[in-house]
Amino acid sequence: MPSCVHGNSRGSGSKGRPRASVTSPGLSRHSRLPLRRNAPCRKDDVTVGAPAAHGWETDWERAPEPTLARGSAQPVCEYPGRRPPGDPMASEGLTGALAAVLAGQGPSVQSCDSAPAGEPPVPVRLRKNVCYVVLAVFLSEQDEVLLIQEAKRECRGSWYLPAGRMEPGETIVEALQREVKEEAGLHCEPETLLSVEERGPSWVRFVFLARPTGGILKTSKEADAESLQAAWYPRSSLPTPLRAHDILHLVELAAQYRQQARHPVILPQELPCDLVCQRLVVTFTSAQTVWVLVGTVGIPHLPVTACGLDPVEQRGGMKMAILRLLQECLTLHHLVVEIKGLLGLQHLGRDHSDGICLNVLVTVAFRSPGIQDEPPKIRGENFFWWKVTEEDLQSQLLKRLQGSSVVPVNR
Numbered sequence: 001m002p003s004c005v006h007g008n009s010r011g012s013g014s015k016g017r018p019r020a021s022v023t024s025p026g027l028s029r030h031s032r033l034p035l036r037r038n039a040p041c042r043k044d045d046v047t048v049g050a051p052a053a054h055g056w057e058t059d060w061e062r063a064p065e066p067t068l069a070r071g072s073a074q075p076v077c078e079y080p081g082r083r084p085p086g087d088p089m090a091s092e093g094l095t096g097a098l099a100a101v102l103a104g105q106g107p108s109v110q111s112c113d114s115a116p117a118g119e120p121p122v123p124v125r126l127r128k129n130v131c132y133v134v135l136a137v138f139l140s141e142q143d144e145v146l147l148i149q150e151a152k153r154e155c156r157g158s159w160y161l162p163a164g165r166m167e168p169g170e171t172i173v174e175a176l177q178r179e180v181k182e183e184a185g186l187h188c189e190p191e192t193l194l195s196v197e198e199r200g201p202s203w204v205r206f207v208f209l210a211r212p213t214g215g216i217l218k219t220s221k222e223a224d225a226e227s228l229q230a231a232w233y234p235r236s237s238l239p240t241p242l243r244a245h246d247i248l249h250l251v252e253l254a255a256q257y258r259q260q261a262r263h264p265v266i267l268p269q270e271l272p273c274d275l276v277c278q279r280l281v282v283t284f285t286s287a288q289t290v291w292v293l294v295g296t297v298g299i300p301h302l303p304v305t306a307c308g309l310d311p312v313e314q315r316g317g318m319k320m321a322i323l324r325l326l327q328e329c330l331t332l333h334h335l336v337v338e339i340k341g342l343l344g345l346q347h348l349g350r351d352h353s354d355g356i357c358l359n360v361l362v363t364v365a366f367r368s369p370g371i372q373d374e375p376p377k378i379r380g381e382n383f384f385w386w387k388v389t390e391e392d393l394q395s396q397l398l399k400r401l402q403g404s405s406v407v408p409v410n411r
């Protein structure tokens with residue numbers, strides 16, 4: 001049975017009683033911030049994106065004061081009258097959720113564990129307070145790249161990859177297919193996410209490796225406001241001028257992926273979300289043992305942090321939201337935190353739910369080189385370290401960590 005490790009909560013906060021890491025008017029102290037205005041914020045209201053192999057049937061009643069086991073090296077909380085987070089039911093739920101996230105899927109997001117201070121985050125609105133961009137890299141077997149010639153006044157005549165801003169109500173893949181059809185005349189299917197670029201939570205670009213599935217390449221005779229034409233060029237001799245040189249790195253990413261796929265196919269999961277948020281798989285490894293940070297407010301879950309659209313979080317980028325959550329439970333000054341990249345992406349875009357959830361792999365390690373075979377202490381009751389003991393899951397997670405087998409963010 002996986003063990004859970006809590007920080008010594010007695011000395012911290014309000015007499016060890018668990019508290020919601022995020023408070024919002026009208027919510028009980030033990031709830032998490034609901035993301036969907038019309039969705040109940042039940043404590044265990046989490047559904048797995050894929051058919052729920054591991055249901056969340058547990059009807060958790062928040063126990064009274066947890067008692068600390070005596071004599072244990074690490075204070076291990078026992079919850080009388082409540083299954084402890086290490087309980088097989090909770091562990092099975094966590095195993096299911098982690099397996100789903102590692103498979104590029106993910107539970108839908110109903111609430112978050114951390115949000116910017118002050119007012120609850122406002123729901124995102126595409127083209128109003130967030131801009132999502134889709135971009136396609138087509139790389140033929142002859143190592144040729146599909147480029148389009150821009151028609152816009154400010155960049156007319158320059159060459160770029162097919163790209164464009166998403167429109168309200170469409171999914172990410174629908175936006176990609178629309179932009180490619182408009183600018184290059186081709187039908188396409190995405191093969192995998194290659195990269196995600198962000199300039200803070202209000203501007204995110206999704207870069208895909210894609211393949212043509214039909215249509216007729218747009219020639220200069222079909223020039224219109226979307227583009228002047230499209231053409232294939234050898235990767236070693238792209239036309240000039242380019243609209244921007246940022247696409248050179250993206251073309252190289254595509255070529256590297258073609259040579260050796262560093263991560264499994266990762267495609268957007270059509271799951272609704274109201275905010276720009278990140279579900280974290282925060283890991284600590286020692287030898288071949290791996291722990292994952294788990295949120296305890298409600299039913300044990302992979303923690304979710306909401307990104308703010310305020311100038312501070314804009315300037316700091318989406319990593320700010322990750323560091324904010326970690327600061328709530330860890331003493332970061334003696335730790336090294338590394339954001340490895342994406343395991344998955346969730347968005348639907350219907351019914352005005354324009355949010356996205358990025359499933360992000362993060363590692364935490366001690367700065368000092370000394371041998372540390374236990375994860376860093378956790379402050380408070382809202383999180384604990386879950387030791388992943390299920391063999392297949394543990395080896396999957398270690399493999400992703402060792403190979404950095406994730407979609408890069410801003411790299």
Ligand SMILES: C[C@@](O)(CCOP(=O)(O)OP(=O)(O)O)CC(=O)O
Nearest residue numbers: 133135152163164165166179205244
């Ligand atoms: C990501 C871009 O470089 C290219 C896509 O922008 P466009 O101006 O081509 O968008 P549409 O008008 O919707 O087609 C723009 C940016 O945000 O940097």
